[in-house]
Amino acid sequence: MLTDAEMLELETLLKEKGIDISRKKLLKIDVDTNPNYKLLYESIKNQEYNDKDELVAGKRGVALEGSSRSGKTWSGVDIIIFICLFLEKSGCTINIYRETYNEFKTTLYDDFKRRLDDFGLNNPFHNAKEVKSFKIGKSTIFFLGDGKHGGGCDYAFFNEMMFIKNSVFDQVELRCRKFWWADYNPSVTEHWFFDKVLSRPDVGFLRTTYLDNPHLSVQEKNKIKSWEPWKPGSYIVKDSVVHCFNKLTGKVEPISKINQPPPHQINIDNGTSDEYMWKVYGLGLRGAMKGVIFQHVEWIEEFPKDIDYIFTNDFGFTTDPNVLNKYTEDEHNIWIEPLSYQPIETDEELANFMEAVGVKKNSDEYKSDGDLIICDSSDKYTGENKGTIEMVKGLCIRGFNAVKVKKTKSVMYWLTSMKTKKIHIVKNEYYIKVKKEKENYRLKEIQGIAINLPIDDWNHFWDSGRYGHIAFNSDNDDILTTSDEKLKQINY
Numbered sequence: 001m002l003t004d005a006e007m008l009e010l011e012t013l014l015k016e017k018g019i020d021i022s023r024k025k026l027l028k029i030d031v032d033t034n035p036n037y038k039l040l041y042e043s044i045k046n047q048e049y050n051d052k053d054e055l056v057a058g059k060r061g062v063a064l065e066g067s068s069r070s071g072k073t074w075s076g077v078d079i080i081i082f083i084c085l086f087l088e089k090s091g092c093t094i095n096i097y098r099e100t101y102n103e104f105k106t107t108l109y110d111d112f113k114r115r116l117d118d119f120g121l122n123n124p125f126h127n128a129k130e131v132k133s134f135k136i137g138k139s140t141i142f143f144l145g146d147g148k149h150g151g152g153c154d155y156a157f158f159n160e161m162m163f164i165k166n167s168v169f170d171q172v173e174l175r176c177r178k179f180w181w182a183d184y185n186p187s188v189t190e191h192w193f194f195d196k197v198l199s200r201p202d203v204g205f206l207r208t209t210y211l212d213n214p215h216l217s218v219q220e221k222n223k224i225k226s227w228e229p230w231k232p233g234s235y236i237v238k239d240s241v242v243h244c245f246n247k248l249t250g251k252v253e254p255i256s257k258i259n260q261p262p263p264h265q266i267n268i269d270n271g272t273s274d275e276y277m278w279k280v281y282g283l284g285l286r287g288a289m290k291g292v293i294f295q296h297v298e299w300i301e302e303f304p305k306d307i308d309y310i311f312t313n314d315f316g317f318t319t320d321p322n323v324l325n326k327y328t329e330d331e332h333n334i335w336i337e338p339l340s341y342q343p344i345e346t347d348e349e350l351a352n353f354m355e356a357v358g359v360k361k362n363s364d365e366y367k368s369d370g371d372l373i374i375c376d377s378s379d380k381y382t383g384e385n386k387g388t389i390e391m392v393k394g395l396c397i398r399g400f401n402a403v404k405v406k407k408t409k410s411v412m413y414w415l416t417s418m419k420t421k422k423i424h425i426v427k428n429e430y431y432i433k434v435k436k437e438k439e440n441y442r443l444k445e446i447q448g449i450a451i452n453l454p455i456d457d458w459n460h461f462w463d464s465g466r467y468g469h470i471a472f473n474s475d476n477d478d479i480l481t482t483s484d485e486k487l488k489q490i491n492y
Helices: 004-025 035-045 072-087 103-104 108-118 166-177 192-195 220-225 265-272 274-281 347-356 390-398 411-418 430-442 458-474 485-487
Strands: 055-057 061-066 093-097 133-136 138-146 153-161 178-186 205-207 236-238 240-245 251-254 298-300 310-314 324-328 335-342 374-377 403-404 424-428 442-444 448-452
Touching: 004 108, 035 061, 035 072, 035 178, 035 205, 061 072, 072 108, 072 133, 072 138, 072 153, 072 178, 093 166, 103 108, 103 138, 103 178, 153 166, 166 178, 166 192, 220 274, 310 458, 324 347, 324 458, 324 485, 335 430, 347 390, 374 390, 374 458, 390 403, 390 485, 411 448, 430 458
Parallel strands: 061 178, 061 205, 093 138, 093 153, 153 178, 298 424, 310 374, 335 424, 374 403
Antiparallel strands: 133 138, 236 240, 240 251, 310 324, 324 335, 442 448
16 A cells, blocks of 8 residues: 555656656657647758758648647647747747637637646646736747737747738738748638638648547547538548539539438437538538628629619729629519729729720710719728719719719618529629638627628628619619619619
8 A cells, every 4th residue: 555645756756757758749750640740840840941041941831721629729739839848948939829819718728728737837827817928948929819910930820820811921921930830620712821822832731630630539529420411421522522422413423402412310300410510620621601691692604684784883992892893683683793803093093994894974964874883882081082982073073973872771781681682693704702702701700609790801792782782772662774763763
């Protein structure tokens, strides 16, 4: 029998041994190493620079894309500890970024609390309610959110990159001296990070799923698997797309509304089946963000002929696009053709553009018989002679029948009204940009719960379309015609 003192000594020895094993694992890459950690470790260790400070080997940064519980963030925490204990013994600065600072408290706070104990390190997360920064050895780790990029740093970690702005990333990368990495669930199909960063040769990339995490508990695995909407083994993932056997063609083809794998009946009966959650958080595939307002549209080749229409315009200056749309609707349908999607700084430039795409002017200054143009009425001023008031006045002076939209009801009211109709959008040279808005314009979230308010982003095309819908749906329910009398009755 061991005495109490001997028991305490044994516990201390076992704890020290456990800490020693944990630390040695940081230096050893083997079959049990999480692939996210392996990529981070090798990318940092393999960095080489020439005498001109040009990166000639290794990676400038790494993107970790994947499903929930695949070990992305956990590996990020471990690589920070590795950097501080073994790579930068004399000290360094590491900045960690999220969309808002408060989000750290429900995520990384807990991860660091557990891992610092595992490695026998000083742990401020047990007692402090708020930790803006802390030290591991001689290195300092900072938590930054709310659009703050901080000062220069040696290493930068972007946690949940899908919610971080391009401007923040650019400023941080500019000030990051050695290496950065980002992790994220692929909850969108289009994102500036995909377009501008992932294609770079100096950026590493890895996609993982929960199956890549050997330490995941049975409960966590079962939770993720409860979202699976299809019978296991009835489909495959090929080129990041779910495929199944199509009985009509006799071929394995991408899933669609009419080509679906057999259902996962147990999950459906339990009410847990969720295609979006399974694709993104189970399979690690990019999917349209949850809470997207316009989930379904029809892409068409051309605007319908022999039908009355108007034009709608959402002004855009400097960085925001000016969106000019051709617009019409009937009882069950909305048709939109995007005609511009780039900043237009002056009324002269916009007037010239409108004339070039066929918008008809008034026949003279005393008539409003030109094509009706429903314009943004936000009355924003972005600089001298660049407010919406000035733009509408300038168009009118130049002979166009431009009016400000009258926003009598909430944005969400009109968006919901638009969704009662089938929306047809002409697929032209602006397709990619409009598609990005379609897949990213979503409801706001508070602590992960969607509320009935749209975000103020990815909405330039939809704002322009909304102005048309307002015009066509006046209080007296008059339908737009080309007659002067009807035009006067439109709600604008």
